[in-house]
Amino acid sequence: MLALWIALGVVALLLVLFVLGYNRLVRLRQETNTGWSNIDVQLQRRADLIPNLVEAVKGYAAHERGVFESVTEARSALLRAATPRQAAEANEQVTAALGRLLAVAEAYPELKASQTFLRLQDELTDTEDKISAARRYYNATVMRFNTAIQSVPGVLYARPLGFREREFFSAEEADRVLPQVDLAPGS
């Protein structure tokens, strides 16, 4: 009789642990989703700014066709990207192409002084800052989520229940996100 009660107790305990662990995984996954949508919003904003910027530069330097093409190409790669890694790669491509575009703009003082151009450039800088802020949060949430489903007890049930590792928002093969250090004293 006693053995039965103990067995029941153990089962109940395991069940509770499982429910808590499962809920934690769901929460962590939700955090990565939020993190990703933050990045996505900013990538979209960056892509939306590009045509205007190209138009602004074109007004002064219409002959620099190669540069415009590479920017437009990078932009459509960004809009096509289906995974975080592809998006990160395309985003770097955009950064490189925009760098060339802005270098072209350097040669035209009137363009550099135009209000439209200045405003677009300012917006672009802001978007880039926000992308890197959103990247920091997203990669940290991915790190937490992946660690949770790769370590005990998550590893025991995460896969069968459909939890899959998330990709980092990073163009590199092996991401170099530093492990989270808990800085709080006495905790």
Add this chain to the structure above:
Amino acid sequence: MTLQEQIRANRLRTGVLLLGFALVIVALATLLATVLDVWVGAFALAGALVYALFGVLGSTGMIASMTGAEELPPEQLRSLRRVVENVAIAAGLERTPDVRVVRDSAPNAFATGLTPAKSFVGVTTGLLETMPRRELEAVVAHEIAHVRNRDTRLMTLAVVFAGVIALVADIAFRTMAYGGGRRDGGRGGPIVIVLAVIGFLLAPIAATLLRLALSRRREYLADATAAEILNDPEAMALALRRLELDPTTVRHADASVAHLWIESPTHRVEDAPSGGSALAGLFDTHPPLAARIAALEEAGGFRLPDGLPDEAPFIATLA
């Protein structure tokens, strides 16, 4: 301590705070009812509850006026808004808190609000005039950390409740002292009167201690979280060092909101007399900045250089 643990702990503390508030108010009302009249007690209880309700609902405006924080028109200080936006994104907040500015030359900052979505971050003009961008970001990250782990809700409630308790105790004490006591000298004789006086004196002290007890360890936690959000513990330590070296304090510092600020606005913790050991620290709203810097240095494995980096303050970099 993870974020979830902090939020859970804060929820618990909020519950304890509500309970403690209810107990103190009921105790005060009971005291009034025994010493003076049942109706006086009932009236005090009802008044306190109504006042608390309106206090909680209007807490944002109340704290804004107690600190002198002004709302900015959207086009003004766009760069400051951007700094707050970027930090909020890096912290994973769903909505960026509003920014308000306190016209005061002492560098300081605070955050308040009952929910993350309704919070605002207040910075003094002095902060913008002394801190370079990197350190300003760290200060904002510290405030965002308070918002994210629900410290702000707890602190905002604490401000309101402590205010209510102090007011009720004050009115009760005055009522008793000046003619409130009936001609027959109350009901229970001198012992009850003495107890009542002690009770009324203790209430504001209890309220103050409660508020202070809430405030101190969380500063370390918010420093650590800010360092984590920005991945830059050195920036946080530098910002604290700059606050430490700055001799000014906020002019219109209201003692009842002292614990909201990143640095104690009422007095320099370091200047407090060092005697009295444990008791000396009991009434401080903030741990000493030096201790907070040391905690960051230890956790981040770095040492701050003696001087501060000679960078242009944030406001000077604005166009």
